[in-house]
Amino acid sequence: MKYRNFGKTNDLVSVLGFGCMRFPTIGGDSANIDEEKSFAMLKYAMDAGVNYFDTAYPYHRGESERLVGRFFQQVGGRENVHIATKLPSWLVKSPDDLDRLLNEQLEKLQMDYIDYYLLHALNKDHWQTMKDNAAIQWAEKVMAAGKIRQLGFSFHDEYPVFEEILTSYDWSFAQVQYNYMDIENQAGAKGVHLAGERGVSIVVMEPLLGGRLANPPQPVAALWDQSETKRSPVDWALQWVWDQPEVSVILSGMSTLEQVQQNVESAKQAVVGQLTQAEKELISDVRVEYKRLSPIPCTNCQYCLPCTVDIKIPELFGMYNEARMYDSLESTRQWYGHVDDAVKASACIDCDACEPKCPQNIVISDWMVKVAAVMEEGKSFEDVM
Ligand code: SF4
Ligand code: SF4
Known part of the structure; x- marks a missing residue:
């Protein structure tokens, strides 16, 4: 040592x-x-x-x-x-x-x-x-x-x-x-x-x-x-x-x-x-x-939790990043499909409770819109860039 x-x-x-x-x-x-x-x-x-x-x-x-x-x-x-x-x-x-x-x-x-x-x-x-x-x-x-x-x-x-x-x-x-x-x-x-x-x-x-x-x-x-x-x-x-x-x-x-x-x-x-x-x-x-491959700088620190509507914020961000980094959008969408509708990204009410707690200063509600578009609405990563 x-x-x-x-x-x-x-x-x-x-x-x-x-x-x-x-x-x-x-x-x-x-x-x-x-x-x-x-x-x-x-x-x-x-x-x-x-x-x-x-x-x-x-x-x-x-x-x-x-x-x-x-x-x-x-x-x-x-x-x-x-x-x-x-x-x-x-x-x-x-x-x-x-x-x-x-x-x-x-x-x-x-x-x-x-x-x-x-x-x-x-x-x-x-x-x-x-x-x-x-x-x-x-x-x-x-x-x-x-x-x-x-x-x-x-x-x-x-x-x-x-x-x-x-x-x-x-x-x-x-x-x-x-x-x-x-x-x-x-x-x-x-x-x-x-x-x-x-x-x-x-x-x-x-x-x-x-x-x-x-x-x-x-x-x-x-x-x-x-x-x-x-x-x-x-x-x-x-x-x-x-x-x-x-x-x-x-x-x-x-x-x-x-x-x-x-x-x-x-x-x-x-x-x-x-x-x-x-x-x-x-x-x-x-x-x-x-930087080119991993769009959301989330470290999974979990300081943003609990979300007002119980969205598992870092989990969804992790899925989005991994789908991008590993070029595995289709399999990730299937995985994402198992997430309860009540806590999918589209359930975000833009309440701003999480963002002041994020050490990475991620604009979480904006990313929720993008995650929902790609994972739930069939949009491509390029569509939401
Ligand atoms: S802004 Fe969205 S993700 Fe953040 S706490 Fe509110 S509902 Fe949850
Ligand atoms: S506080 Fe920010 S960096 Fe930490 S898990 Fe939540 S979104 Fe990710």
């Missing part, structure tokens, strides 16, 4: 962090985590040198923190790893909620301190909530009391908001969505460089853009095949992120032991500045090809 400096102390974190939000589950219920399989994955990662474990209050509908707590109680070694979890900023209604939520999290984790505490999912509104409730002043007190060691934030909004938050406090670290497709979205490359200049460590989430970079369509696979360096699409995506000096750790929300094993192997190759100019140009070509 390779390690990099982290935050304002002498911590060394593994370049691969275990994102505890996509554990295997039983019966399709995200709160029903398959503990045996998940423990095996966590143990493999820990034995391979992974020392950064990232959970959060809402992951697996509240069960991720509990599972992480049970794992370290059973297996031990908590003192050798760094546990990150996050204050659910959207649940803070008064300053009293800050202590209440942190204490609940410590109890669920069965720990008396958290290494890295993040203000979760900051955007313009949630940042205002944090300021209104003096969350940073509160965090400084709980850091002094030893309940948390370092303070950071995770981010979902546009660059100007990132700059405002980043420069408002002497943060230890910032967690951002970053991958070779997202250099101009959210914090983007500009935000990552600004963090580096200020000595703020970068934790990267969504390095595979919600898994979409893992299984490339034929035109993208053909581009990868042109390279003299042979790497899997996942490895290309990870090495692109690790190539950058501002990045301390990549979080991967792993769902199988095989994924853990593959990511551990990739992490062994993580070196800053290793990509050649030709390799960077190839990645740039891949970016252009993906």
Whole structure:
């Protein structure tokens, strides 16, 4: 395993962090985590040198923190790893909620301190909530009391908001969505460089853009095949992120032991500045090809849910994108045909409840019209361009 400096102390974190939000589950219920399989994955990662474990209050509908707590109680070694979890900023209604939520999290984790505490999912509104409730002043007190060691934030909004938050406090670290497709979205490359200049460590989430970079369509696979360096699409995506000096750790929300094993192997190759100019140009070509093929930039984060009329927004967007990327419109229409009419795209009432919650700023109601036209009315992709 390779390690990099982290935050304002002498911590060394593994370049691969275990994102505890996509554990295997039983019966399709995200709160029903398959503990045996998940423990095996966590143990493999820990034995391979992974020392950064990232959970959060809402992951697996509240069960991720509990599972992480049970794992370290059973297996031990908590003192050798760094546990990150996050204050659910959207649940803070008064300053009293800050202590209440942190204490609940410590109890669920069965720990008396958290290494890295993040203000979760900051955007313009949630940042205002944090300021209104003096969350940073509160965090400084709980850091002094030893309940948390370092303070950071995770981010979902546009660059100007990132700059405002980043420069408002002497943060230890910032967690951002970053991958070779997202250099101009959210914090983007500009935000990552600004963090580096200020000595703020970068934790990267969504390095595979919600898994979409893992299984490339034929035109993208053909581009990868042109390279003299042979790497899997996942490895290309990870090495692109690790190539950058501002990045301390990549979080991967792993769902199988095989994924853990593959990511551990990739992490062994993580070196800053290793990509050649030709390799960077190839990645740039891949970016252009993906943009051409995948029209809706949905990462399946599910922040837009629930929809007012219960449309499974990311599921429908996933179908639309895959039909486009894999050139499989007819089979996707059959699949789409199984969706209940009451929750098809045409059921959207354009209520605007979902759009402010979308970190990708997707104009969801407009896309619903296009999805309905292609999937329900027999229009072609070109018809709705
Ligand atoms: S705009 Fe459409 S998709 Fe969004 S919440 Fe309203 S009904 Fe659902
Ligand atoms: S539409 Fe936006 S909020 Fe909803 S899952 Fe996709 S990226 Fe997330």
